Amino acid sequence: MSEENTGTSLEQAMIDNVQEQAAEAVEATEEVQQPQEELSAEEKEAAEKEAATKAAEAALGGGSDEAEVEGEGAGEASASADADAAAAADAEYKSRLRAFTRELKKQPGQWYIIQCYSGYENKVKTNLDMRAQTLEVEDSIFEVVVPVEQAIEKKDGKKKVVKRKLLPGYVLVRMELNDAAWSVVRDTPGVTSFVGNEGNATPVKIRDVAKFLMPNDPTVSPEASAADSEGEQVVAMPEKEAAKAYAHDFEVGEAVTILSGPLASVSATISEIDPETGKMQGLVSIFGRETPVELSPTEIERIS
Missing domain, CATH: 2.30.30.30 (SH3 type barrels.)
Structure with missing residues (x-):
């Protein structure tokens, strides 16, 4: 073999060796980079999952907070509406009471309260009406009222109208107080006394009387009333459900x-x-x- 061929072979061998070393270096680098790239992908996927979870939790938490805020707002609105309705009903009642009181003031006489035996209110009214006519004092005793409220009560599956006395043991009388009228009232069977200071007959404020005589229902006429077979005058009240x-x-x-x-x-x-x-x-x-x-x-x- 010539020197020229020998040099060429050595040179080629060196080149091949360098290429092999370079290839090995590239493969080693790829082997090192591969796990790092795979690890980065795993971390990225884990990060994405964690971000999605946090986003979902935030969305749920935000929805809950919004629901609570909406619920609180609805509760406050309902309470406000109830308060407004109660205020409106109170204002309406006071307005009707003032108007009804003015009507009562136009009537002759004053209102007095007579006390009687409990359970004898109806009989006292009947007896007083009869005595006022018999003893000719109708021009002084104008009206005798036993305030009664009507209600519907359910018993054995049937509705029954019941009446409840608003002032048990008392009877209202509108009259001109004079000796004759006072004597007729005072001597009526069942009557114990006039209500007043130290036993003296004292007029009752008309507004206080109006509270017991004014119908609860605005559509009911204040003058509307009825007398039952016992002579009891029923103040016109709406037939509401009994408690x-x-x-x-x-x-x-x-x-x-x-x-x-x-x-x-x-x-x-x-x-x-x-x-x-x-x-x-x-x-x-x-x-x-x-x-x-x-x-x-x-x-x-x-x-x-």
């Missing part, structure tokens, strides 16, 4: 405030509770005398 028995935690002896009706804002003391029905009876001071009245859990509140 049902409710479960409650009121106790005997507890002091409460009446929220509606002629005795609204008056304090009462619970005297009886029916353990089976939950119905309550309370004592109310009316014209200086404790008078029993029926109480409904929905129409009273505790005195704090």
Whole structure:
């Protein structure tokens, strides 16, 4: 072999060696980079999942907060609407009361309260009407009223109209007070006395009388009234559903405030509770005398 061929072979071998080393270096680099690229992909995928999870949680949390805000807003709106309705009803009631009081003031005479035996209100009215005619004092005794509220009560699946006295033990009389009229009233069987200062007959404020005589229903005429077979004059009241028995935690002896009706804002003391029905009876001071009245859990509140 010539020197020239020998040099060429050595040169070619060196070139091949360098190429092989370069190829090995490239393969080594690729092997090192491959796991790094795969790890980066895994990290990227994990990061994407974590971001999606956080986004979902944020969306859910935001929706919950929005729902709470909407719920609170709806609750506040409902409470505001109830307050507005109650204020409107109170304003309407006071307006009707003022108008009804003005009408009563136009009538002759003054209103007096006579006290009688409990349960004898109807008989006192009937007897007083008859005595006023017989003893010819109709020009002084104009009107005798036993205020009664009508309600519909369901019993044995049937509706029945019941009447409740608004002033048990009392009768209202519109009259001109003079000796003859006073004597007729005072001597009527069942009457115990006039209500007044130190036993003297004292006129009652017309506004107070109006609270018991004014119909609850604005569509009912104030003059509308009826007399039953016993001579009881029924003040024209709407036939509302009688108070049902409710479960409650009121106790005997507890002091409460009446929220509606002629005795609204008056304090009462619970005297009886029916353990089976939950119905309550309370004592109310009316014209200086404790008078029993029926109480409904929905129409009273505790005195704090």
